[in-house]
Amino acid sequence: MKRTIKAVMAMSCCALFGVAVAQSSGKKSAATASKKDSAAAHKVPKIPVFLGNSELSGGAISKRDFDKIAQDGIRIKGSDSGTILGFTFTYAERNLYEDSAANPIILTDFLTEYCFGDSLSSVIKRTIPYHTKPGDTATYDDIRIRLHNGKLGIGQPMKFVISRQ
Secondary structure, eight states: OHHHHHHHHHHHHHHHHHHHHHHHHHHHHHHHHHHHHHHHHTOOOEEOEEETTSSOOSEEEEHHHHHHHGGGOEEEOSTTOEEEEEEEEEEEEEEEEEOTTSOEEEEEEEEEEEEETTSOOHHHHHHHHHHOOTTOEEEEEEEEEEETTSOEEEEOOEEEEEEOO
16 A cells, blocks of 8 residues: 555656646756747848958968968948948968977967057067968958948958968
């Protein structure tokens, strides 16, 4: 008799626990859905951004062209005009090193800097031509824009891979 009572109690506890879990997961999914709906309503527009006075917004670029055009900063083109408030510039420089056993290793050194306005900092402008070489990558990301209507916008990230030609 005691065994039967214990078995019934155990099964009823499991059933109650299962009902509680099901109810709480239902509440979470409803709350998650409402958060997604509100996030979609407040979505910040992504605006095309270009390197310098060119039509380039990513892809392969020669060392000579990148060294010249990167000096001009970044810009917005078209009806989505506004002012660039700042962006994050990341340069991934591939270098050949040697390990302790004298084996060659290619490693990547990263430089990341937040630049205010639409141009690279004066230090980066001065030194970047001495570092660029084929295989390196330059990324312009987290581009903040103040549109002419006063709203904030985000520029589409740009990624350039330095090539030989």
